[in-house]
Amino acid sequence: MKKYTYITLLSGLLLGACQKDLLNQQPKTQLTVANALVTYTNFQTYAWGLYDYFTGYGGNGFYPANLLSQECNSDNMAETLIGYQSAYINDTKIIPTTGGATSELVISGWDFSYIRQVNVMLDAINDAQLAAADQAHWRSVGYFFRALRYYDLIAAFGDVPWIAHTLNEDSTAQLFGPRTSRDTVAQNVLSDLEWADANIGTGTPDGANTVNQACIDALISRFGLFEGTYRKYHNLPNADMYLQACATYSQKVMTQYQTCMSSYDLVYNSLTLAGQPGIILYKLYAPNLTDHEFGPRLMGSTSENLDMTKDAVASYLCADGRPVSTSAVYAGDSTMFTEFRNRDRRLYFTVIPPYTVTVGSPNYTWSYTANPADAEYIHMMDTLSTPSNKPLPMVQWSQNENTGTVISEVPHFYLYNNGQPQAISQLGYFYWKQFNRYPLDASSYSTTACPLLRIEEVWLNYAEAMAEEGSFTQAVADQTINKLRPRAGLPAMTVASIDAGFDTNRDPDVDPVLWEIRRERRVELMGDGFRFNDLKRWAKGAYLNKPQLGVHVSNASYGNKLSIYGGGPSGYVQFFPAPVGWQPQYYLEPIPSQELTLNKTLKQNPGW
């Protein structure tokens, strides 16, 4: 009998072990839309992820920052490493199979994941426990970020699918449909932003340095100018509407922000930009949290070459407010020393000025050479810069900026480096706008803040929009460009004095005043990632056909190791061969080939 009792007991155990819902396992450290997007705070939390579209100066281990790699697709700069010449310059641009980049101010890839990320939030608003005003606020924030992404998508592809809601695998009409026309998409972006301007919470509801009305207006200013001028110069309709929007909303921001920071250098080299005049939005970095390799680390590297071009350097005005072609104070470019004399101060903060010193032992010490001329810009930078920013001579990167090796000579050529392979340049114009001597964090990275939206850009947008509308007057100049001139050490722009002879190097197709407005934009926003889109909207891709030249040298001084443009014992340094030339189809990016296979109604952009 007992054995059956045992069996009964075991069976009882079995029944006890049979939990009914054993196979129903639920996650505990992950959420779903139903419980993640309910309250105001939930939306705020979700939205922090959307801010990552602003890559700023980059993150750990990614260099050069997006804004600089964009500049290298223009006539401003070159990444002077073999194989790194811009694909738009040497005609190696090819049709990708899939994907591409998705971050701010980068030539966009055919990627809609960010749109989806925003739409998930927008679609959840109606079901959330939010007051009507809060619903409107989060919709506005969502519209801002979606517009930010669509701006880059339009800039890249023209027509793009307009995706207003989260798609799923059954959304076949959208997934396999044609692109939405640029007219509709741009119109949607503009009206979304205008709605957001009217409906976003007032003040800074989500704390300082978050998306607010001024950010939305600054984005309309940027987008309006881009879309308006693109339409104007590519013969598309409704240019006026976008230029008007640019003007209207720029003025709105200008009322609120009337001054800019007094130091151009500190805009790019401050640990924080909180409360600084003219700063609308910036990206904050902090030691050991989020940091970037921009700044001293890679500027002292042996393998990252970023050079400004001769053409970009020549665009800086001289101290008399006139271009190098007609200035009385321009000393010529026979050497880098003469070339840099009496120039727009922004040049000294962007390109390292020339000098020569004698490096001592230990090698963080130095002394002047016997020739006082070698120290001209050392003395000048002592007056323009603080010891923690850009004093000369430059020291190469090291953990302690006071004991880094002193770079003995600028220009400091890769091919003639005096045994100092750091901070080298191929063209001689070493870009150092983000260089400073602030301490690095424990990861040996920098934490200077990156400006994202600032009044200087809005002023330039406004000035240009007014010029395109034929309304640029001395009053507009005084409201905008002339606010930038004092810190550059330049006299104010006098509109009346600008005539056809003002700059003999001017592109003859461009109105002399507009030429000067574009110059001011190029110089002020040098290195900020705008130039490639600017050239596209002006239909001036041909500017990339100019050879990318460097400093004028006598090759004998550098062991005859440098390549001289056109050959000969002296001349402009050259690194990359002459450009193959801009192609008309480059104004719009090619759509990845796989997308065309998957969606037969999708048509490739012309020329590809």
Next chain:
Amino acid sequence: MKVQTLLVMKLTAALMLAACLQVSAHGLSQRITIQRKNAPLETVLEEIERQSGYQFFYRSELLSTFRNVDVRLKDASLSEALSVCLKDLPLTWSIVDKTVVLQARPAVPAEATPPPPLHVGGRVLDDKGVPLEGASIRIKGTDRGTVTDKEGRYTLDVPAGAVLIFSYIGYDNTQETIRNRPVIDVTLHPSSQGLNDVVVVGYGTQRKGNVTGSVSTVKMDDVLGDRPVSTVSELMMNVVPGLNVTLPSGQPGASTSLNIRGATDLNISNSTISAGGPLIVVDNVPFNGPLNLIDPNDIETVTVLNDAGSAAIYGGRSAFGVILVTTKKGRKNQAPQFSYSNNLTIARAVNLPVKASPQQFLQSLKDMGTTSYWSGQNVALWTKLYDSIQNPGARYPNGVDYIGGVGYPLVATDMVKDLLGRSAFQMQHNLSVTGGSDKTTYRMAFGHTDENGILDPSAHQDYFKRYNLSSALSTDVTSWFTTQVNTNYFNEVLSTPSNNQFYSAVTYPTLAPIADSIAAGNGVMGLNGTPKNEITYGSPNVSKNGDLRLTGRGVLRPFQGFTLTGEYTYDNLQNNQQNYNKQLTVVTPANFQSAYTGTGLYQVLSQTTVYQSFNLYANYNRSFGNHNVTAMAGFNQEENTTSGFWTERTGVIAPGQPSISTATGPLQSADNYSAYSLRGYFGRLDYDYMGKYLLQVAGRYDGSSNFPPGHRFGFFPSGSVGWRMSKEGFMSALKPALSELKIRASFGSVGNQNISPYSYIPTISGTQPSWLTGTSAYLTGLSSPGIISSSFTWEKVETLDYGVDFGLFSNRLTGTFDWYRRDTRNILAPGATPLPADLGTGAPLENTASLRTEGYGIQLTYSDHIGNDVRFHLGVNLSDNKAWVTRFDGNPTNSLSTFYVGQHVGDIWGYTTDRFYTSDDFVSGTLNSNLTGGTLKAGVPHFQGEAPNPGDIVYKDYSGKGTVYQGLNTLDSSGDKRIIGNSNPRYVYGINGGISYKQLSFSFVITGVGKQQLNMPSVLTFPNYNQFGTVYTNELNYWIPSHTNAFYGRIYDQAAGNQSFNQQVQTRFLQNGAYLRVSNLTLDYALPARIIQMARLHGFHVFCSVENPFLFDHLPKGLEPGLTDQGSGLQYPYLRRTSFGVNLTF
């Protein structure tokens, strides 16, 4: 029920007391008077109990069968009363204190007086007539016996009619009944390789001869021997055909991976075909920790279930085979036996890469056109200095001369040897005791492994330690009920240096100074940042695993042939890690710059995995005439939850004592949780007719929580058949040679549920945005949910297996051959067609891809002896497989960057090396004096984007377009790329053997791969491989204008110029990965029997063993096939371990 149990317990206690106290019945005083007729014995005893005041203890069923008794007693003593009452009954009694214990009397021979003993003698011979010395003869049912002498003779006094058991190791036992014969000669036959051995199969056992699936069993003691190897995985390398063990590093405690029969699945996330691991089952219950937690000394056998026919019974996690580990247990009626073994080992790396000499290094700089080196050294001056100074080591103790503030290192050094060239001490100890009574068996064991690695052993950061404590206890509670408890605790500590700079050891040139402190460029002396110093002065990452595993099991045998087993296992695996990447300020020996190394980050991680499993299954086994049937049915459920957290902080205040609480940096932390559960119902039916025709069918209905509701359950059947041809009458003529022949076939399908839990729920995770609103902490963000298909279900793995088992010459030579084909169907992959990017996320996973693996395995074993003193054995196994993608809907364009149909595992795509460019390829006069800048003649091909120079590599221009390129990187348009090789190891073999002469034995283990191509570009295989590269002695044959018949093309300063074009994946630089490795050689001496007896021991061996003594391969020195690149190509090599030890039992 409860009372009965209590009684049983009391009885047991009383029996124990009785044995201990030996109390007799003397001194009883109480008198008893009873008169009863035909009364039940129980009633009589109750009366005695009442009168005497003594308590009776007995099992109630003990008395139930006895007839009633007649009793007449007056004033009898208790013992008198008991004698009368129990007269003629088969009972004994004993008295303990006030308790009378009744027991059944053991059966004794019927004869009242034993007949006189008989003197028996004879000889024991083997099947060739050779006498066997030391064969044992035992009288059945007793422990009396003797052994044979040198001529195989024996004599023994035995009771008439007794049975003698003759046994000898390696031979089948033979029994002889005496039947008054004075001379009994016996011939022993070599044992038939355990065809009657019992093989463990899922939820049961089977006779080996009846197995119809592909099952390989390995006795762990056979593969372990005396080897200084502490992990099961390493011991299992190339032992069983088809079981692939990957040991990617020689570092102590390095994790290993196991795989059965090659590629299993597609890894969608990184587009690689993966070779997943089998399910590890220990004593019938899945084991979640790494297999290496288990001490090989505790393992009896490892059984590999290769095919679905045998593995499917374990359900949802067994799709890619099962490894069954059976642990050692005690045996009944065995006196306690202790055994102790140890292994003391010196380990060192013997195969290290060799840097080029200083002259060769300086010459390579000149050849590349480098004039100025890293920290400004003028190469010409440097060469002059080096050539002019004799004995620079004496002149420059730090190895460096400073000229004009520039350091010129002048002493030849070897950073690789500095990092990996040291010897380390390792040891193992094992102690166990086993034994058993007639009801209980036990085994308890303790093992300890302590292995130091070679990364600066004095810094004590590179080590592995393990402690194992295990016990197995089994008790027959009744004749039909057995309980078992297994308790195991595994504890391991793995420490690895956190700042493990393999890459810099490789890339520093031969002249980089190696002194402990050197001067920075600014003149300040500092710690020299050599890779070895980074370890010595750095700190380790320490990972600790603790696993507590408890199994309770009850086995019921209510009637003949039926067993019911219930078992429950609780397994708690705890992983704790402390990782500290200590920050050091060092002077970098490449450029004399002062720099930080290490991030200063201190991390604490903790993870707990709790696994519970419950099995209930019944086996029924019955024969009807020649029909034998075994049926099994059962139920299984498992639940596994993993939860953990990590936290980290920089800014450690006291680097010698890092902690989270005392660090100052921003605090970061996160947690994780995941759980899955399984439930399965399974059954199996084995049938055989006369042991000749064999059939097995099994099925399992399985549910997994990893699938969406409604798609959770799947039914997976399997079956196999076998024919033991050797048992057929028509085969009898062949019998002398062909002793065993079986052919078999199996087919089965198994579900695979190995996907991440919750895949059917669109989840949102916490993220860490890079956006900050303050400088002290990260914000928390939320990810957006992906698109989830609600209809995906089990992947299905189908395996077809044909096999032959055979034995020749009385099974001295046995062998097994298996051919198999495994189809992994319905692999979860992105949907039927990828969706346009408009979707904004990846297409949902659906069951839309398939993979096929085909291969075979052979195993041969031969064992024999020559005369009485020489015995030998040899085992050889070989396996091979190929795998290819048979369906992948997600790649309509056949892009080569993801899976495509027809893609084989290991395919290497690359270009075909043709020749070097010569000056003749260029328009004359266009080349400058450096032989650069020339214009190619028309028709000479060049690589896309390349402006070639003489000395650069010309690739075959298959497309004839003049441009070598990769086309659209699709199967149809691959440009000039071809499949130029395959890295899948082919013809994987293992050979093991041994020979013994008397007390001395020698054994060896060989492993190898017959064919394999490897593309392993690195600093160690290519001169000046990258900007920070250097040159090795095997890389000096590069192109220079005066040596154009070179192996490598032209090299460039800082690896710039066209070097990247010369480094494309191409035919010339593929390495031959075939190799033969002698893995172990062991010499063992067993002390002779008389010495052992004098020392009162059972056995005493001393041995010497060498692990990895020889390697024959085709790779450059310092590289070994199968090892992981730890940085710039450098590997942590397998160590040559020379060990000594003893092995004793007592």
